[in-house]
Amino acid sequence: MARQVQEALRPGQSVELLQELHILTREGGLNQDSRRKLKQVYHLFGFIEKILLQLESAGHANITLADHGAGKSYLGFIIYDLFFRQREAGTIYGIETRQELVEKSRELAQRLGFERMRFLPLTVQESAQSDELPAQIDVVTALHACDTATDDAIAFGLQKQARHMVLVPCCQAETAGFLRKHKALNLSRTPLAELWRHPLHTREMGSQLTNVLRCLYLESQGYSVTVTELVGWEHSLKNELILAEYTGQKKRSAAHRMHEIVQQFGLQELLAARYPLVAGSAPAPEMA
Known part of the structure; x- marks a missing residue:
């Protein structure tokens, strides 16, 4: 050699x-x-x-x-x-x-x-x-x-x-699908819907929201989460690396944030389908 x-x-x-x-x-x-x-x-x-x-x-x-x-x-x-x-x-x-x-x-x-x-x-x-x-x-x-x-x-x-x-x-495509499904309703409800009004932005916002919810979900189940770039793995934007380590400290505030986000973006169906351990009634946030 x-x-x-x-x-x-x-x-x-x-x-x-x-x-x-x-x-x-x-x-x-x-x-x-x-x-x-x-x-x-x-x-x-x-x-x-x-x-x-x-x-x-x-x-x-x-x-x-x-x-x-x-x-x-x-x-x-x-x-x-x-x-x-x-x-x-x-x-x-x-x-x-x-x-x-x-x-x-x-x-x-x-x-x-x-x-x-x-x-x-x-x-x-x-x-x-x-x-x-x-x-x-x-x-x-x-x-x-x-x-x-x-x-x-x-x-x-x-x-x-x-x-x-x-x-x-x-x-990630599932979240973008839910955003498209309720786009007209959300445009009439909140100016934040402008963030995903255009199809390209819908896809990008869907991907961003998906990973944010995943990180919060892991935190709600007792994991410490780090998000970084997988630099150099491929020439694309699919370059996000999520590292989760179990600590046993479940964050009620993370579950509470998840409920707030899905309410704001009209993603209640997604919460029930993908995050069953925090679906249902919204937990109270942790005391400071």
């Missing part, structure tokens, strides 16, 4: 895996495009590695990680190769509804000797109830989970009492 390739890779990293993921060429080369991809991979892994090291230092040797909406399990394979493979314990579960992708991932894991990777052809509802998964999951990830798939991952994480969630939302 060329010296520049060896210098670019982490020690012991699987060249075969990087070739399968098209980060390295079939000849093991590293062109300008693949160098950019490798840098992006390391950037994303950096966020997750900190969480895994934190869990390890706290005595959680047998770490469990569930990658929801795994697709080709790109993320899971990278995490396993760079972290789990060097350790004797810990398991990654790739959860994906498409059976053909699950089979391909199983074949690749077997070929690479990644023995503690499991791939399950399950929906979010099935995965929450499946006896093939442990009762509790340490880390839940969802990379570019389209539209409501991110909400599904959050619901799974809550059911599995996840200690951490790492979410990169993508292509």
